[in-house]
Structures are given as structure tokens and as C-alpha cells.
Amino acid sequence: MSLLLDIKNLKVDLPTERGTLQAVRGIDIQVKRGEMLCLVGESGCGKSMTSLALMGLLPSKAKRTADHMLFDGIDLQSLDERGMAQLRGARMSMIFQEPMTSLNPSYTLGDQLCEALRAHKKVTAAQARDRAVYLLERAGVPMAADRMRQYPHQLSGGLRQRVMIAMALMCEPDLIIADEPTTALDVTIQAQILRLIRELQKEFGTAVVFITHDLGVVARIADNVSVMYAGQVVEHAPVREIFAHPSHYYTSGLLNCIPVRGKTLPGSRLQSIPGVVPSLIGKVEGCTFANRCAHVREACIAPPNVQVDPTHTALCVDAVTLASLETA
Amino acid sequence: MNTHASTAPGASNASDQIALELCDLTRTYRLKRGLFRAPGLIKAVDGVSLRIRRGETLGLVGESGCGKSTLAKMLLGLLEPSSGNVLIHGKEIDPGKRLALARSIQPIFQDPYSSLNPRRTVGDIVGVPLQLHKIGSDADRKKQVRDILDIVGMPERTHTQYPNQLSGGQRQRVAIARALVLRPDILICDEPTSALDVSVQAQILNLLLDLKAEFGLTYLFISHDLGVVEHLVDRVAVMHRGKIVEQGTREQIFARPEHPYTRMLLASVLTPEPGLGIPELSTETL
Numbered sequence: 001m002s003l004l005l006d007i008k009n010l011k012v013d014l015p016t017e018r019g020t021l022q023a024v025r026g027i028d029i030q031v032k033r034g035e036m037l038c039l040v041g042e043s044g045c046g047k048s049m050t051s052l053a054l055m056g057l058l059p060s061k062a063k064r065t066a067d068h069m070l071f072d073g074i075d076l077q078s079l080d081e082r083g084m085a086q087l088r089g090a091r092m093s094m095i096f097q098e099p100m101t102s103l104n105p106s107y108t109l110g111d112q113l114c115e116a117l118r119a120h121k122k123v124t125a126a127q128a129r130d131r132a133v134y135l136l137e138r139a140g141v142p143m144a145a146d147r148m149r150q151y152p153h154q155l156s157g158g159l160r161q162r163v164m165i166a167m168a169l170m171c172e173p174d175l176i177i178a179d180e181p182t183t184a185l186d187v188t189i190q191a192q193i194l195r196l197i198r199e200l201q202k203e204f205g206t207a208v209v210f211i212t213h214d215l216g217v218v219a220r221i222a223d224n225v226s227v228m229y230a231g232q233v234v235e236h237a238p239v240r241e242i243f244a245h246p247s248h249y250y251t252s253g254l255l256n257c258i259p260v261r262g263k264t265l266p267g268s269r270l271q272s273i274p275g276v277v278p279s280l281i282g283k284v285e286g287c288t289f290a291n292r293c294a295h296v297r298e299a300c301i302a303p304p305n306v307q308v309d310p311t312h313t314a315l316c317v318d319a320v321t322l323a324s325l326e327t328a
Numbered sequence: 329m330n331t332h333a334s335t336a337p338g339a340s341n342a343s344d345q346i347a348l349e350l351c352d353l354t355r356t357y358r359l360k361r362g363l364f365r366a367p368g369l370i371k372a373v374d375g376v377s378l379r380i381r382r383g384e385t386l387g388l389v390g391e392s393g394c395g396k397s398t399l400a401k402m403l404l405g406l407l408e409p410s411s412g413n414v415l416i417h418g419k420e421i422d423p424g425k426r427l428a429l430a431r432s433i434q435p436i437f438q439d440p441y442s443s444l445n446p447r448r449t450v451g452d453i454v455g456v457p458l459q460l461h462k463i464g465s466d467a468d469r470k471k472q473v474r475d476i477l478d479i480v481g482m483p484e485r486t487h488t489q490y491p492n493q494l495s496g497g498q499r500q501r502v503a504i505a506r507a508l509v510l511r512p513d514i515l516i517c518d519e520p521t522s523a524l525d526v527s528v529q530a531q532i533l534n535l536l537l538d539l540k541a542e543f544g545l546t547y548l549f550i551s552h553d554l555g556v557v558e559h560l561v562d563r564v565a566v567m568h569r570g571k572i573v574e575q576g577t578r579e580q581i582f583a584r585p586e587h588p589y590t591r592m593l594l595a596s597v598l599t600p601e602p603g604l605g606i607p608e609l610s611t612e613t614l
Binding site for chain 2: 042043186187188189190191192194195198213214215216217218219220221222239240243253254255257258259260261264266267269270271272273274276
């Protein structure tokens with residue numbers, strides 16, 4: 001399959017009072033058509049900044065650089081604001097965590113859905129309306145035609161997120177960036193929304209970059225996974241591979257932190273990762289996980305990006321050893 | 329002394345073994361007539377009866393809006409029940425005597441960012457309950473604060489810091505120290521790790537397990553994370569639309585759930601196991 005998104009050495013710097021914050025420190029992202037790539041990491045790892053950088057929605061003070069940023073062969077770095085605006089919504093769209101803040105409270109759902117389409121394509125009002133109703137129905141919104149006249153506050157959180165998904169699909173985009181789309185939802189609603197995203201993705205052949213901190217979600221939805229830590233992708237692999245053979249101490253540490261039914265003895269001590277994420281302000285050198293890692297040694301000054309196998313890379317001196325370990 | 333004993337299950341336990349008992353607890357909210365709304369009553373908590381034995385951890389699970397937090401507020405005396413009552417060690421709580429209540433029951437909240445006063449140092453924050461309760465001399469209090477911060481794993485140098493200088497996990501440790509400084513025997517933990525990163529969550533869960541072993545604490549552990557609940561609790565109560573729809577031991581609820589809502593909650597848990605896909609939930613029963 002051809003590459004839809006090909007990003008090389010993306011960096012995002014944010015000026016702060018105390019110096020330059022290196023929010024994203026040289027990451028590569030490759031997404032094929034129809035692929036689900038999960039970016040997983042904890043708060044402050046740069047996953048949201050990465051998504052905003054892809055969409056050209058970074059705060060104005062932020063500085064974005066990359067060796068190249070190609071979206072379906074289009075050089076995103078050469079596009080001006082107008083060119084980006086033509087892509088956004090039409091060929092790449094975004095679903096955010098909190099649907100209430102991304103829907104306009106003073107317009108009906110119908111108005112907002114139709115606007116998303118009519119801003120980019122020459123269609124009649126009736127055609128736009130038909131597509132909106134169709135997508136609302138596909139997104140599992142009951143009584144879709146009646147809902148078109150409703151306002152966002154009249155919907156529950158789960159329904160609002162379904163509307164956001166329908167809206168993201170209005171122009172049949174090639175790529176959807178979903179930033180923690182189910183984090184604000186209850187577990188039962190989360191399962192329904194994840195199913196919906198997966199089904200619609202398969203049906204429309206859309207590629208999705210799915211950003212989350214929840215390894216349970218990653219395991220169930222991803223094709224490929226990039227684990228982010230302190231502004232870098234520390235490990236990248238297909239989903240089964242990353243859970244079966246985590247090859248970075250951060251990844252294996254994270255997996256061990258979560259109590260899993262049938263594996264973790266209830267009431268036993270959980271493994272945890274000591275310490276906190278280092279500051280990314282100013283000069284950052286060597287492995288950023290070193291201060292929390294039990295296996296740190298001299299070679300960690302310059303960790304190599306090890307190709308564990310053709311589809312699996314890890315930024316760790318012990319990657320090959322780790323990959324060969326049998327996980328419980 | 330207790331006229332409601334018949335409403336609670338398992339009435340054979342000696343009452344002095346029961347740390348916390350809720351008898352037919354109900355709280356209704358009156359909805360005012362609004363621009364788009366007819367007036368009405370909402371039963372946020374609807375006839376809840378629960379018993380927690382000394383040294384036991386009861387997990388209370390349910391989704392947003394099910395009444396978990398309203399229940400917690402009534403236990404802490406922050407909200408008066410519309411009917412029913414709360415007994416702590418067999419004695420009914422008197423909302424007028426909040427200080428006495430605070431000696432035996434304390435909360436830990438979800439968000440360690442908003443539950444600590446940003447203008448006071450860690451040491452001051454933890455010392456406030458001792459001051460309010462006029463316990464000991466200044467020197468005594470300082471020692472007690474130091475001891476409890478040491479127990480929750482806050483190094484000495486952090487005692488003079490302000491909350492904004494701490495990480496999320498450290499803030500939650502401070503909140504736990506503040507809850508424990510009066511040496512209560514019951515802790516109401518309302519989603520204590522939901523705002524924390526996974527790697528930090530494990531540290532806090534370990535701390536809660538250690539503290540329970542050390543002080544013989546009784547926990548009411550409110551959470552929507554069933555993985556965490558299964559790890560931590562002895563018994564589970566499942567709450568749905570203000571009512572307890574099922575309760576039982578951890579083994580019963582997780583291995584043999586009976587109520588359709590419990591089954592649906594369990595089915596929706598996404599364990600980190602690739603290849604299992606996303607569960608399909610039948611919502612027709614609800």
C-alpha cells in the first residue's frame with residue numbers, strides 16, 4: 001500500500017519564559033491508506049503537539065521544522081495558511097477529546113454538518129443535508145433527521161462524539177486525526193464509539209492517527225503503534241508485536257504497571273516506574289528515560305534506534321535483548 | 329439503637345465490626361423549571377443500603393451520573409440525605425458535628441490539582457487538619473506532619489514546596505497525607521488515580537495498599553476503572569441510576585456477574601490484549 005502520510009524528523013519548539021521547550025524532538029510518522037496508527041504516551045510526551053503540527057494548528061509562537069512532511073505527495077511545509085485550510089476538513093480532519101468545545105453551541109447540528117461539506121465542495125443544500133443525515137445514521141445517532149435541528153447542548157457526551165465523527169467524515173477525508181476521542185466518555189460508551197470508528201474506517205478506507213494514553217484502547221484498535229516518551233517515538237511496531245515483545249524499558253514498564261485480569265494477583269504490589277518525566281526545556285541529551293531506568297549505563301548517552309525486525313524499531317541499547325525476552 | 333438493621337444484607341455480623349453502614353440512603357434534587365425544562369425531581373441516590381466491615385475495601389463502580397459522588401458527599405457530611413441515614417461504627421452521623429466526623433472519615437479526591445491550596449506549602453497543607461482540631465503543641469504537630477509525609481513517601485525537601493512545584497503523583501501523595509494526618513480509620517477514595525498517568529497510578533495504588541496494611545484502614549473505593557477495582561477491593565457494589573443493582577465479593581462480581589448492567593460494564597473493559605477486538609455491547613436490556 002502507498003504511504004498517505006510521510007513525516008521525517010518532525011520537531012516542534014515552544015518558547016517559554018524559562019527557555020525553549022522541545023515538545024517534539026525529531027519523530028518520523030508513516031501512515032498507509034486505511035491504516036490505524038496509535039500514538040500512545042503519557043501527559044507531556046508530545047503526542048497532542050504532534051497532531052496539531054500535522055494539521056498546521058500549532059500555537060502561533062511554536063516553531064515547526066521537519067526534513068519532509070508529505071501528505072499524499074503534497075508537501076505540507078510549502079503550503080500557506082490558505083492551502084492548509086483547503087486540506088483541513090476536506091482531506092484530513094480531526095476529532096477532539098471534548099466534543100462540547102469543538103461544536104458551536106449557537107448553531108444546529110445540521111448547520112454545522114452541512115457547513116463542513118459546503119465549505120469544501122460544490123453541493124446543493126439538499127445534497128449536503130442528505131449526506132449529513134446519512135452519516136449521522138451511520139454513526140449510530142438515533143432519529144438522525146430530527147437531530148439536525150437540535151443544538152449541541154441537547155445531546156449527551158456520547159451522542160456529541162458521534163456527531164463529531166459524522167462531521168469528520170462529511171468530506172470523505174483520507175486521514176482522520178483523533179486526539180483522545182473517548183477519554184471523556186464512560187467505558188460502555190467508549191466501547192461503542194471505538195467500534196464505530198473502526199467500522200467506519202474500514203468502510204470508507206480512511207487512515208486514522210489515533211492519539212491516546214490508554215494501552216487497553218491501543219491493544220484493541222491499532223494496526224501499528226508508536227510509543228512516545230519525552231517528545232520522541234521510543235518504540236514503533238505492529239500492535240501484536242509491541243505487546244508481545246516490548247523492546248524499550250519504558251514500554252515494558254508501562255505494560256507492567258497495569259493490573260490485568262488473570263495475570264496480576266489482586267492485592268499484590270504493582271510494578272511502577274519510579275520518578276517523573278524530565279524537563280524538555282533547554283538542552284536534552286542522551287536517553288530521556290535514563291533517570292527512571294534501572295538498566296541505565298554509559299552507552300545510554302547516545303541510544304541507537306535499533307531495528308529489532310523489519311517492522312519493529314526501538315530507541316534503546318538493550319532493544320535486541322528485550323525483544324527476545326518471553327513476556328508472561 | 330439501630331432501627332434500620334433489617335434493610336442491610338448479612339445482618340448476622342456483630343455491629344462493632346461494621347465500620348460504615350448506609351441505611352436506605354436517598355438524595356433527591358429538585359429541578360427548577362427552566363427555559364427548556366419542566367420542573368421535576370431527580371433521585372441521584374435512591375435507597376442505597378451498604379455495609380463495610382472494618383479493614384475491608386469496598387469498590388463502588390458505576391458510570392458518570394450514577395450517583396457515586398453524591399453518595400460520597402453524604403458519607404462525608406457535606407450533603408444531607410433526603411432520607412435514610414449513615415452510621416459510622418454504629419453511630420449515626422450528625423451533620424452539625426463535622427469535626428467529630430472528620431476524625432474518623434476522610435476523603436481523597438480525583439483531582440490533586442484543585443484539591444490543594446496553591447498558596448500554602450506542603451507542610452502547611454498537611455498541618456491544617458491538626459490546627460483545626462487543636463491537636464498537640466506546634467512542635468507535636470510539626471512532628472506528626474513530618475511523620476505522615478514520610479510515610480506517604482514525600483522527601484523532606486518537598487515539605488516547604490508549593491503544590492505547583494509538585495508532579496501529579498506527588499500532589500496525590502500530599503492529599504493522602506492530609507487525609508491521614510488525623511489518623512481516621514475510614515477513607516473515601518473518589519477516583520483517586522483517574523487524573524494520573526499510568527506509571528504514576530501504580531505508585532499510588534501501591535501506597536494505598538501499604539497504608540491499609542499498616543493502619544488497618546477501611547476504604548470505600550469509588551472508581552470507573554474495573555481493572556483497578558479488581559486489583560484493590562474485597563467486595564464490589566455496582567451502582568446504576570442511583571441504585572445498587574448488584575453487590576458481592578470480588579470473585580462473585582468479576583467471575584459470575586448476574587445483573588445485566590454489571591455484565592455490560594465488565595464486557596466493556598478493554599484489557600491490554602491485542603487481537604481481542606472491541607467488544608460488542610448489547611444495550612437493549614437497559
